[in-house]
Amino acid sequence: MASSSRFRNQIQPYEIPFRPGLELKAAWTWGAAGALGLMGGLALGMPLMPLLTTSSIAGFFAWNRYKIGHRYQQKLDALHQSAGHLWFISTDEAETHYRIAREKDAIWFGRGFRWTKHTAERMYYLLGPGAELVEPLETKQTTESGEFIGKVWIHALETERDILLPLDALKGQTLILGTTRAGKTRLYDLLISQAVERGESVIIIDPKGDKELAANAKKACERMGTPERFAYFHPAHPEDSCAIDVLGSWNRATGLASRIAALISAGGDSNSDPFISFGWRVMNNFIHGLLILGQKPTLKSLRTLVETNPTEFTLAVLKAYIQQNDPKPEILHSYLTAKNGKVAEDVPGQLAAYKKFYREVLSKTAASPELEGLLSDEEHDKEHFSKMIVSLTPLLAMLTSRPLDTLLSPDPTTFHGRILTAQRIIDQNLVTYIGLDTLSDSAVGQAIGSIIAADLASTAGDVYNYQIPKPINIFIDEGAEVLNQPIIQLLNKGGGALFRVFLATQTLSDIAARLNGSQQRANQVIGNTNNTIVLRIIDQNTQETQTRKFGKFPMSRMGTALGSGISPHPMDMNNGSYSESMNLVDTDLFPSSEFASLPALQYLAHFSGGTIIKGRIPIVRD
Known part of the structure; x- marks a missing residue:
């Protein structure tokens, strides 16, 4: 017993x-x-x-x-009865959800439920023994052309509710993964509208130039009664575009040189290439030279210096610096006068005389490392110098050709449109749409995206160091096309300045390809995002990576055994047996292959703190 x-x-x-x-x-x-x-x-x-x-x-x-x-x-x-069709809501309904979320210091991510091990067990049952229960449904849920629209029954595994995520969680940055037409743009519409509703700064970087994304951001401002907050930048529409002075916001001149160096490095490490380091040094010296002359550094002025002989520029800077330090006229005159009593008038002669005066006299009391760097560049072997800055020339040419010469290096006296800087966008809580037009010219579009990202990263550092931070929302679509070291820095450290970065891409392989094929660097990008929202993805590597991120759970697995036999005893002709067993087997919380079966506008998200949510987002219509 x-x-x-x-x-x-x-x-x-x-x-x-x-x-x-x-x-x-x-x-x-x-x-x-x-x-x-x-x-x-x-x-x-x-x-x-x-x-x-x-x-x-x-x-x-x-x-x-x-x-x-x-x-x-x-x-x-x-x-x-699970909805195989899209979920539409009116603008009024959406604004009600936005208001409730705002009052709770949260952001609304549509409707859904927590994905738990019990939910996963239900899913595995319907993928296995219970497949016949949903196979008719999957056959039914197709378009008129016969295209399968996804396993809509996945969202019916639990009862859905409104999904509200605390705004503090967004400081951990957010990675959005989804293939074409999976719903990334609609998700951005939802998040951007709420940021506008909260009165925060919004910067949208869109490589493709999605007209609907721009229009929806503009409508969000108009619904708030602040249409002036919306700003539009697009190189393909210069007549409608504002200008962005990418070198207009800075606290340290070295930061301007770093923005240019970010163009050379693209997705790589800005300290790993001698060409990058040399290019940064040259830009830094040119920028300090312009500042000594009292001139504002712009991409156009830097291109001019790179493409021309810097001797005359160096002489002008040297003269200005010496005059700023009130030299004794008789001593300076003695250096400018040759042995024959004539004052040097040609550029080489004057440059030699001023350099000698600086090094023998002025440097003793008013040495300038910046000026000495410029003099060092001027004395550098010309052929070697040209080879080391060869990568700067095409990049600066891209960013200063028409119409970018006025859109990225605007002159307030001649440009009659709106001129923005990263700092102005933040101070005025603007909603700025930046189209890169990479479909027409991918190289130029990527260069624009990189310099703007570098500007934002530099500004984030200034905000962190010198200002009281306030929320800035940065939405980057097709992020792999503009990914560079400054964006990685924003993902890594921007949260301290309250920069909330949303980076959308189709596959993780796109990120690695942009970072010179470095999977280690790609993992750094992924590791810097605490929130991951996965829409439908079809890339196998991306699917498997996300499945590993969601983890495993011990799933109960039933087993049955039947047995029969013949007994040698005449009075007991046969026998049989039946047994049941249940084992715990470590299983993926969400199977990798099923990411490809998510219907459009449905997602699985891993939010900060380990919460996993299965959700869906609406299409907001007027």
Whole structure:
């Protein structure tokens, strides 16, 4: 008896998550039997109390069977009633959701539910033993052309509710993965509209130039009654475009040189290439030279210096610096006068005289490392110098050719449109759409994106160091096309300046390809994002990476065994056996292959803190 008791205690119950409500037939049978028995007994004049007792017992069993069967049938019906069509809501409905989220210091991510191990077990059942329950549904959920639109029943595994994520979680940065037409643009519309509603700065970097994304951002500003907050930048539409002075915001001149160096490095490490380091040094010296002359550094002025002989520029800077330090005229004149009594008038002669005066006299009391760097460049071997800065010339040419010469290096005296800087966007809480037009010219578009990203990264550092941070939302579509070291820095450290970066891409391989094929650098980008939102993805490597991120869980797996045999004893001709077992098997919380089956506008998200959400987002219509 004790052994039997221990055995019973080891038995673990296992409930099939989905099946038809077979108990409903028994419920109707019990109900009919109770009703017919009552009516028949009354017709035959039988005593009332026994009839009521038997009918009540039948009714109890009918109700008990109905409850169990109805529960199973409801779950099955929910799968078959799962929305295979898109979810549309009005602008008024959306703004109600936005307001509720804002009041709770949160952001609304549509509707959904927490993805738990119990949810995963239900999914695996329908992918395995219960596949016949959803196969008709999958055949039904296709377009008129026969295109499969996804396994819509996945979202019916649990009861959905509004998904609200605390705004603090967004400081951990967000990676959005999704193939073409999976819903990245609609997700951005949802997030951008809420940022506008909160009155925060928004910067949208769009390589493709999605007109609808720009239009929706503009409408969001208009709905708030602040249409002036919207700014539009697009090199293909210079007549409608504002100008962005990418070198207009800075606290340290070295930061301007770093923005140019970011163009050379593209996605690589800005310290790993001697050409990058040399290019940074040259830009830094030119920029400090312009500042000594009292001139504002621009991409156009830097291009001019790179493409021309810097001797005259060096002489002008040297003269200006010496005059700023009030040299004694008689001493300076003595250096400028040759042995024959003539004052040097040609450029080489004057340069030699001024350099000698600086090094022998002025450097003793007013040495300038910046000026000495410029002098060092001027004295550098010309052929070697030209080879080391060869990569600067095409990049600066790209960014200063028409119409970018006025859009990225605007002159306030001649440009009559709106001129922005990164700092101005932040100070005025603007909503700035930046189209890169990479479809028409990918090289120039990527260069624009890189210099703007470098400007933002530099400004984030200034905000962190010198200002009281306030939220700035940066949305980068097709992020692999503009990914560079400054963006990686924003992902890594921008949260301290309250920069919330949303980086969308189709595959993780795109990120590695942009970073010179470095998977290690790609992993750094992925590791710097605490939130990951996965829409439909079809790249196998991306699927497997996300499955590993979501982790595993111990899944209960039932096993059955049947056996039969023939006994040698004449009186016992055959025997049989049956056994059931249940084991715990480590299984992926979400199978990698099913990311390709997510319908459009549905996602699986891993948010900061480890919460996993299955959700869907609406299409907002006026």
